[in-house]
Every structure is written in C-alpha cells, then in structure tokens.
Amino acid sequence: MTPTTPPDVAPPDVAPPGGTLFTDLYQLTMMQGYFVSGLHTQDATFDLSFRRAPYRGGYAVWAGLEPALEYLSGLQFRETDLAYLGGLGVFRPDFLAALRDWRFTARVTAFPEGRAVFPHEPLLTVSGPLWEAQLVETALLNILNFQTLIATKAARCLRAAQAGAPGSEIVEFGARRAQGPDGALGAARAAVIGGATGTSNVEAAARYGLRVTGTHAHAWVESFPDELSAFRAYAALYPDATTLLLDTFDTLRSGLPNALTVARELRSAGHELRGVRLDSGDLAYLSARVRETLDGAGFPDVRIVASNDLSEDVIESVIRGGGRVDVYGIGTQLVTGGGDGGGALGGVYKLVALGGQDRMKLTGDPAKTSVPGRKRVWRARDGTGRYALDVVTGDDEAAPRSGERVSDPGNPLRSRRVPDGLTWEDPRVVVMDAGRRTRPPEPLPDLQARTQAELRRLPDGTRRLLNPHAYHVSLSAALQGRRDALIAALRDRHGL
Numbered sequence: 001m002t003p004t005t006p007p008d009v010a011p012p013d014v015a016p017p018g019g020t021l022f023t024d025l026y027q028l029t030m031m032q033g034y035f036v037s038g039l040h041t042q043d044a045t046f047d048l049s050f051r052r053a054p055y056r057g058g059y060a061v062w063a064g065l066e067p068a069l070e071y072l073s074g075l076q077f078r079e080t081d082l083a084y085l086g087g088l089g090v091f092r093p094d095f096l097a098a099l100r101d102w103r104f105t106a107r108v109t110a111f112p113e114g115r116a117v118f119p120h121e122p123l124l125t126v127s128g129p130l131w132e133a134q135l136v137e138t139a140l141l142n143i144l145n146f147q148t149l150i151a152t153k154a155a156r157c158l159r160a161a162q163a164g165a166p167g168s169e170i171v172e173f174g175a176r177r178a179q180g181p182d183g184a185l186g187a188a189r190a191a192v193i194g195g196a197t198g199t200s201n202v203e204a205a206a207r208y209g210l211r212v213t214g215t216h217a218h219a220w221v222e223s224f225p226d227e228l229s230a231f232r233a234y235a236a237l238y239p240d241a242t243t244l245l246l247d248t249f250d251t252l253r254s255g256l257p258n259a260l261t262v263a264r265e266l267r268s269a270g271h272e273l274r275g276v277r278l279d280s281g282d283l284a285y286l287s288a289r290v291r292e293t294l295d296g297a298g299f300p301d302v303r304i305v306a307s308n309d310l311s312e313d314v315i316e317s318v319i320r321g322g323g324r325v326d327v328y329g330i331g332t333q334l335v336t337g338g339g340d341g342g343g344a345l346g347g348v349y350k351l352v353a354l355g356g357q358d359r360m361k362l363t364g365d366p367a368k369t370s371v372p373g374r375k376r377v378w379r380a381r382d383g384t385g386r387y388a389l390d391v392v393t394g395d396d397e398a399a400p401r402s403g404e405r406v407s408d409p410g411n412p413l414r415s416r417r418v419p420d421g422l423t424w425e426d427p428r429v430v431v432m433d434a435g436r437r438t439r440p441p442e443p444l445p446d447l448q449a450r451t452q453a454e455l456r457r458l459p460d461g462t463r464r465l466l467n468p469h470a471y472h473v474s475l476s477a478a479l480q481g482r483r484d485a486l487i488a489a490l491r492d493r494h495g496l
C-alpha cells in the first residue's frame with residue numbers, strides 16, 4: 001500500500017469550537033441561497049423542541065442555555081473563516097462579502113435553565129432574519145441537546161439516591177470517560193445543574209465555579225509497601241480531608257480495618273477521617289457492613305462514598321439491597337448520558353413562521369409533523385402547587401380557560417378539557433433581543449436550586465424513573481385549528 005502523505009498546506013486557522021464555522025455545511029449553502037434569492041432578511045421563527053424525554057423518562061431538565069447565549073453573543077465571520085469558505089469553491093464573492101458584515105441580531109425566547117421541560121413544547125425560539133436563524137441551528141442543538149441530556153441524567157441519579165436517604169449526594173467523576181475534553185466540561189456543568197454537588201474535573205470547577213472534590217486512586221495504595229502506610233501517608237498530608245479507598249486488596253478484611261486504624265490515629269491527633277470509598281463488589285452489602293462497623297467503632301460521621309459504573313438503576317438496587325451510601329461518584333453513565341433511551345437527546349429546530357406566515361413540515365408520522373406559527377407556552381399549577389399541564393398556544397393567545405378543549409400534539413384525535421382551579425404562568429423569557437443578552441448569566445447554584453424546586457413541583461408519577469406518567473402538553477384549539485388549516489392547504493398545494 002502506498003502511504004498517503006498529508007497535503008503540503010498549513011491547517012486552516014479555524015476559530016476555537018463554537019464560532020460561525022461550527023455548523024453544518026448545508027446551513028451555509030442555504031444561507032447563500034437565501035441571500036441570492038433575496039429571502040435572507042425575511043423575518044423567520046424557528047422553534048427548538050424534543051419529541052421524547054430522555055431515558056424513557058417523564059421530563060427533562062433544561063440546561064445549556066448560558067453556553068448557547070455565549071455562542072450567539074458576538075458571533076461573526078472572521079477573515080480566516082471567510083478565507084476558508086472561499087477556498088471551498090462553493091460560495092460567491094458577493095455572499096462572502098455580505099458575511100463579513102453578518103451579525104446575529106435576532107430575538108431569543110427560552111425557558112430559563114434548570115426548569116423542567118417536556119416533549120412537544122418550544123423550549124427556545126429564535127426570531128429574526130432567516131439567514132441568521134438558519135446558521136445557528138447546529139450549534140444550538142449541539143449545546144442544548146447535550147447539556148439537557150446530562151442534567152436530566154443527574155436529576156434521575158439524585159432522585160434514586162435520595163429515595164434511600166434524603167441527605168445523599170451525587171458527584172461527577174466522569175472526565176476520563178466523557179466524549180472528549182469539551183464533552184467532559186459541558187457534562188460537569190450540566191451535572192451540577194441536575195443536582196451533582198461537585199465534580200472531580202478541576203478545569204470544569206475552575207471555569208464554572210463548581211465545588212471540586214475527590215478521594216484517591218488504587219495507584220496511591222499500590223505505590224507504598226502496604227495499605228496501612230499508604231493510608232497513613234495520605235491522612236498525614238490531608239488530615240481533615242481524607243477519604244480512603246478500601247478495595248485495593250480486600251474491602252472488609254484489609255481496607256476497612258486499616259481505615260479504622262487511621263481514623264483512630266487521626267482522632268487522637270485532633271482530626272476526623274472524612275470518608276471511605278467502595279469501588280467494587282456488591283455495594284449494598286459492603287456499604288451496610290462498612291456502616292455497621294464504622295458506627296460500632298464510634299465513627300458514625302465517616303461518610304461512605306461508592307463508585308464503579310453507577311447509574312440510577314444501580315443506585316436504586318443498592319438502596320433496595322439495604323445499602324448505606326452517602327455519596328455516589330458517577331462517571332461514564334452520567335457524562336455520556338448512558339442507559340436505555342439515553343445516548344443523545346433528539347432535539348430538533350424547525351422553521352415555524354416566515355414573513356408573518358405559518359410554516360410547517362408535513363410528514364407521514366404525526367409525531368414528526370411540526371406545529372406551525374409563533375407560539376407561547378402556558379404552564380398550569382394545581383391547588384397544591386404541582387404542575388398540572390402545559391398548553392402551547394399562538395403567541396397572541398391568553399391563558400387557557402377551564403373547560404376549554406385542548407389536543408395532544410402527537411395525536412390530534414386525542415383531546416381533553418382544561419380542568420378547573422389552575423393558575424397559569426408563561427415560563428419563557430426573552431433572553432436575547434436584537435442579538436444582545438437581556439440579562440446577566442445566572443449563577444450555577446441558583447440553577448441547581450431551581451432544578452430541585454422544579455422537580456418537587458412535578459406530579460409523582462411524572463418523576464418516577466420507570467414507566468412514568470406522561471405529563472400532558474397540549475395545543476390550544478386555536479393553534480390546532482391553524483395547524484389543521486395549514487395541513488389542508490399544503491396537501492392541496494402538493495396534490496397529496
């Protein structure tokens with residue numbers, strides 16, 4: 001085989017990920033087409049939504065808005081970007097010249113980060129010149145799909161953990177297993193929004209102001225002549241912050257007795273062992289035995305950390321099996337959004353209005369038929385403060401009235417009446433106007449607190465991990481009417 005040599009050209013000076021080139025080629029070829037045909041400045045509206053909650057769950061935790069706004073702010077084509085695009089031989093000089101002055105000037109309306117969101121509702125809406133709103137599809141979906149997937153996973157793991165003991169915590173340990181450095185950073189941020197109380201990823205913690213946390217690895221123990229000297233050396237260095245990993249040789253026969261020796265030595269020197277970590281075997285059985293032994297020896301405050309391929313399902317099983325874990329360190333499954341119904345969130349970004357007229361995509365699959373028009377979301381709480389249903393309406397409609405008929409967006413044949421006694425809010429806010437942010441970034445602890453408050457407002461059945469009750473998102477009668485009319489008109493026009 002002839003070895004291929006790389007072409008003798010310097011790699012293009014592309015902007016760091018997240019600039020105008022972080023898009024699919026077809027966005028740019030369409031932009032050029034809009035420009036050539038004079039459509040580019042038409043007022044367009046695109047809605048971002050998903051059709052199924054991740055992990056076969058009943059809800060998602062909306063995350064990634066702040067990085068999405070950071071991406072949109074100041075977005076522009078640099079000279080090097082234009083030179084690269086020019087070199088592709090696809091783009092006309094007048095289009096490239098127009099890109100030089102291109103700026104993102106649209107309006108963005110969205111749910112605040114940390115709110116509970118559901119299938120079929122517009123989570124984020126971009127309204128502005130068609131070519132602007134088109135370009136940003138790829139990056140917006142990339143950021144919001146991923147962070148929402150991970151924040152939801154964290155919320156599910158925390159729910160499983162706290163079903164055992166309300167004070168239990170989850171922490172994010174996944175940098176080594178994430179989809180690249182960028183995936184690790186975004187996942188750490190999203191995990192904290194979803195409920196993780198810390199991350200082992202130092203760069204993520206420094207960037208986002210997260211609590212950084214950790215124990216030690218097997219390598220530490222293996223680097224000493226024996227386990228007890230390794231434990232003693234760590235405790236001597238970090239007398240008030242030591243968590244000892246018990247399973248390098250044998251959790252119950254070696255790790256635990258050695259940790260107890262060190263705990264006693266620390267106490268006699270005026271310190272307390274902070275914790276122990278279990279990283280293999282049956283975590284239910286081992287954590288119960290370790291708790292019993294620590295309590296019996298007078299160390300009820302030493303915390304038990306568990307790790308090893310954890311997920312919400314394993315956590316549930318550990319608790320069902322009588323486990324006594326205080327902190328769950330979760331890696332792979334959390335940062336990759338792993339598990340049944342995970343892997344990726346299938347959020348989509350659809351054109352719903354152009355030049356003041358409704359637009360939609362027709363398809364044979366009713367679940368994939370988009371909902372046209374500029375919209376509003378109305379969210380109702382019942383008398384107990386729990387969320388009862390969301391209704392998507394036209395953007396000029398008032399809150400639904402009790403008794404009004406609303407329909408299922410995935411199946412218009414199914415409809416229901418709005419119950420009595422609900423209070424309504426319009427949860428979305430304008431987060432960007434004329435391409436400028438309307439408010440400062442929200443601190444991550446606030447987003448984490450918002451998520452927990454949101455989850456408390458979900459009906460119990462919706463929050464359930466397995467086979468949850470589907471939360472009702474409906475379309476108002478007026479919006480359904482507009483959709484039906486447009487479907488009829490499109491069928492007529494296309495002879496369908």
Ligand SMILES: Nc1ncnc2c1ncn2[C@@H]1O[C@H](COP(=O)(O)OP(=O)(O)OP(=O)(O)O)[C@@H](O)[C@H]1O
Pocket residue numbers: 279280281282283284285307308309310311314317318321
């Ligand atoms: N009580 C439990 N219920 C359900 N799953 C558990 C429980 N305890 C541990 N697990 C899971 O079972 C698996 C343990 O696997 P296994 O015993 O093969 O590995 P291990 O003993 O940890 O060895 P190693 O990680 O070193 O390969 C892990 O995925 C862990 O999360």
Ligand SMILES: O=P(O)(O)OC[C@H]1O[C@H](OP(=O)(O)OP(=O)(O)O)[C@H](O)[C@@H]1O
Pocket residue numbers: 173174176177279307308309310329330331332333
């Ligand atoms: O949720 P997880 O993906 O398991 O991430 C956390 C794991 O990462 C570390 O060990 P590592 O997996 O690198 O090695 P080990 O399996 O030999 O402990 C740690 O000891 C945990 O077990």
Ligand SMILES: O=C(O)c1cccnc1
Pocket residue numbers: 173174200213214215216277307329331
């Ligand atoms: O600090 C830890 O215990 C840790 C960090 C990353 C991965 N596994 C464990």
